[in-house]
Amino acid sequence: MLIFATSDKGGTGxxxxxxxxxxxxxxQGEAVAYLDFDFGSPTAGAIFDVxxxxxxxxxxxxxxxxxxxxxxxxxxxxxxxxSDTLRDLPRISGASRxxxxxxxxxxxxxxxxxxxxxxxxxLFLKLDREFDLCIVDLSAGRSYAVDLVLEATARPExxxxxSRWLVFHRWTKQHILAAHGLVFGEKxxxxxxxxxxxxxxxxxxxVRYVRTAVVDLGVDQESVTRPAQGAWxxxxxxxxxxxxxxxxxxxxxxxxxxxxxxxxxxxxQVIDDSDVSGLKIANQATVQAFEDLAxxxxxxRFWEGL
Amino acid sequence: xxxxxxxxxxxxxVPDDGAQPxxxxxxxxTCLIQNLAGLSPSASVALMQLTPGSPVSKVDRPTRRVVSxxxxxxxxxxxxxxxxxxGRAIGTVLSHAVVTNGRILQGTAHAAxxxxxxxxxxxxxxxxxQPGVVEVLGSPKPHNVMxxxxxxxxxxxxxxxxxxxxxxxxEVQQSDRLDHTTxxxxxxxxxxxxxxxxxxxxxxxxxAKSDIPNFHVIRLNGSPEDLPxxxxxxxxxxLHEWLLTTVQDVIxxxxxxxxxxxxxxxDSLLFALNELAPLWMPPTHxxxxxxxxxxxxxxxxxxxxxxxxxxxxxxxxxDQVKIRPPRRF
Ligand SMILES: Nc1ncnc2c1ncn2[C@@H]1O[C@H](COP(=O)(O)OP(=O)(O)OP(=O)(O)O)[C@@H](O)[C@H]1O
Ligand SMILES: [Mg+2]
Numbered sequence: 001m002l003i004f005a006t007s008d009k010g011g012t013g014x015x016x017x018x019x020x021x022x023x024x025x026x027x028q029g030e031a032v033a034y035l036d037f038d039f040g041s042p043t044a045g046a047i048f049d050v051x052x053x054x055x056x057x058x059x060x061x062x063x064x065x066x067x068x069x070x071x072x073x074x075x076x077x078x079x080x081x082x083s084d085t086l087r088d089l090p091r092i093s094g095a096s097r098x099x100x101x102x103x104x105x106x107x108x109x110x111x112x113x114x115x116x117x118x119x120x121x122x123l124f125l126k127l128d129r130e131f132d133l134c135i136v137d138l139s140a141g142r143s144y145a146v147d148l149v150l151e152a153t154a155r156p157e158x159x160x161x162x163s164r165w166l167v168f169h170r171w172t173k174q175h176i177l178a179a180h181g182l183v184f185g186e187k188x189x190x191x192x193x194x195x196x197x198x199x200x201x202x203x204x205x206x207v208r209y210v211r212t213a214v215v216d217l218g219v220d221q222e223s224v225t226r227p228a229q230g231a232w233x234x235x236x237x238x239x240x241x242x243x244x245x246x247x248x249x250x251x252x253x254x255x256x257x258x259x260x261x262x263x264x265x266x267x268x269q270v271i272d273d274s275d276v277s278g279l280k281i282a283n284q285a286t287v288q289a290f291e292d293l294a295x296x297x298x299x300x301r302f303w304e305g306l
Numbered sequence: 307x308x309x310x311x312x313x314x315x316x317x318x319x320v321p322d323d324g325a326q327p328x329x330x331x332x333x334x335x336t337c338l339i340q341n342l343a344g345l346s347p348s349a350s351v352a353l354m355q356l357t358p359g360s361p362v363s364k365v366d367r368p369t370r371r372v373v374s375x376x377x378x379x380x381x382x383x384x385x386x387x388x389x390x391x392x393g394r395a396i397g398t399v400l401s402h403a404v405v406t407n408g409r410i411l412q413g414t415a416h417a418a419x420x421x422x423x424x425x426x427x428x429x430x431x432x433x434x435x436q437p438g439v440v441e442v443l444g445s446p447k448p449h450n451v452m453x454x455x456x457x458x459x460x461x462x463x464x465x466x467x468x469x470x471x472x473x474x475x476x477e478v479q480q481s482d483r484l485d486h487t488t489x490x491x492x493x494x495x496x497x498x499x500x501x502x503x504x505x506x507x508x509x510x511x512x513x514a515k516s517d518i519p520n521f522h523v524i525r526l527n528g529s530p531e532d533l534p535x536x537x538x539x540x541x542x543x544x545l546h547e548w549l550l551t552t553v554q555d556v557i558x559x560x561x562x563x564x565x566x567x568x569x570x571x572x573d574s575l576l577f578a579l580n581e582l583a584p585l586w587m588p589p590t591h592x593x594x595x596x597x598x599x600x601x602x603x604x605x606x607x608x609x610x611x612x613x614x615x616x617x618x619x620x621x622x623x624x625d626q627v628k629i630r631p632p633r634r635f
Binding site: 029031071093094118121122125126128129130131132156157158159160161 | 337338340469472476479480482485486487488491492493494560563564566567
């Protein structure tokens with residue numbers, strides 16, 4: 001299965017959330033490949049704490065795979081990460097592998113040449129032979145990377161592969177509108193997909209939304225101290241929900257809602273249960289939200305046509 | 307559609323004008339064909355028809371083995387030489403694909419290295435007359451060339467048989483004759499080998515240990531005439547090694563985890579028993595030399611015994627699941 005992670009605005013939490021989702025999925029027993037398609041600023045190496053891919057690798061990353069026709073190197077996070085969480089993954093019973101395909105240090109966006117979509121499809125096919133799940137972290141907005149994967153997934157050799165899209169956005173009026181525009185707008189995913197031979201209806205059925213860094217009003221929040229403040233936040237939250245509903249981004253299409261977590265605000269990283277129960281520096285609700293999002297990826301009833 | 311087939315494996319050429327090969331290099335990749343069902347004999351032949359008009363070779367017993375025509379790739383590159391010495395490699399590399407029982411795909415790239423027949427690069431016509439022969443300009447010691455090749459972690463710098471064998475796999479896997487459905491998620495295994503060739507040398511084999519998962523290194527000896535047999539031996543080793551790894555490291559652990567989590571592991575257990583176990587057919591019937599090579603390898607690795615044990619384990623797991631079926635959600 002291919003999961004494309006995208007967002008309209010930058011800095012939404014797309015990469016941090018996707019990396020954590022990838023980790024949970026590997027914990028659940030699936031072999032996961034994480035592809036850093038954010039060619040301009042690859043950050044997955046930093047989130048997974050892989051020193052040699054901190055800002056992308058020196059050679060044979062995904063950028064060079066397309067522009068220089070080198071092989072795309074695969075870094076097993078259990079071997080290359082400095083994070084105990086990831087190094088311990090193989091020792092957890094029933095867990096599988098989490099492999100990073102990093103970007104290149106001096107990558108940058110590139111325009112798509114004629115052979116790239118086929119090369120992209122070839123990469124996806126190859127990874128599908130080995131991995132249960134490929135998570136493709138695209139850059140924010142309508143980038144070349146988005147066009148590239150739309151073109152690749154329209155090719156006949158990828159017809160048997162399941163492709164799903166996650167659109168990440170923050171829980172604000174502007175972010176909801178922007179995410180909506182990314183999917184439904186004139187230059188949005190659906191229109192762009194249609195031009196490349198996708199059925200827009202089917203494509204839309206494969207899109208779900210993830211709300212990131214949402215202030216959790218259910219939990220005692222130290223930041224919400226006055227009653228008036230709480231009341232206003234609840235009312236506003238309701239307004240945002242109505243807005244999302246109207247824009248076809250409501251509950252039925254909600255793949256996950258990740259609470260605002262002070263730890264993640266300061267440190268872009270993969271968190272695990274020991275950060276919650278042992279060190280108590282992350283919130284249980286955050287880990288649970290990653291776990292639920294990961295489980296949703298293969299919940300067929302959730303992805304059925306609406 | 308009908309396809310030309312022969313019942314022999316293709317034989318690489320030996321250089322014509324006296325250049326005797328000193329080394330044989332190769333790389334074999336092994337993986338599952340990306341198709342839900344196993345391919346029929348005719349579909350396998352069609353898939354291996356990489357060069358229209360050239361014969362595909364096919365053997366039906368003990369397993370069905372279909373081999374594509376050899377593809378020719380021109381090379382002109384610096385050699386990666388261990389320790390001291392430099393060399394430039396010019397000539398052609400041969401590569402072919404093999405389908406076994408309509409399930410397993412192998413991509414093999416190989417070349418015979420000989421000392422150059424001239425001090426400088428000759429016209430391409432010369433190199434094209436001896437497909438599969440790479441001439442070495444400069445005079446690095448053969449054992450340094452061999453070690454350089456076997457230990458090169460990024461072969462893209464030297465004689466890059468890795469990408470040639472990778473490319474042939476990708477080419478076949480992209481074919482529109484396949485439905486591109488992954489029947490079982492497994493890795494691609496790589497076997498890199500090198501042979502020292504000398505007139506009248508007896509064929510011998512040594513398997514080196516490697517720390518990289520799914521990567522094996524083989525050192526061989528033999529006479530130049532043995533080269534086709536050595537290539538075949540490496541393909542057979544690669545196939546059996548892949549079978550063992552897949553069963554032992556993929557199917558059994560996954561089934562055990564599935565059972566622990568109350569998920570149904572039966573599909574992959576049955577796949578192993580029905581599709582993979584019957585492929586365990588050591589090539590000892592091919593020739594006395596092949597038999598000797600295989601037995602030498604077996605006496606150190608005990609692969610057959612390990613495989614048997616894994617298959618027994620799979621039968622146990624299957625029976626266990628049959629008695630107490632997992633809860634279905
Ligand atoms: N659940 C969360 N709670 C608090 N802060 C978060 C949360 N998720 C992400 N962040 C913070 O948001 C910032 C942006 O995150 P991230 O880099 O994942 O976003 P992105 O959408 O991938 O950005 P870009 O478009 O630059 O690739 C980071 O500084 C991160 O620490
Ligand atoms: Mg990012």
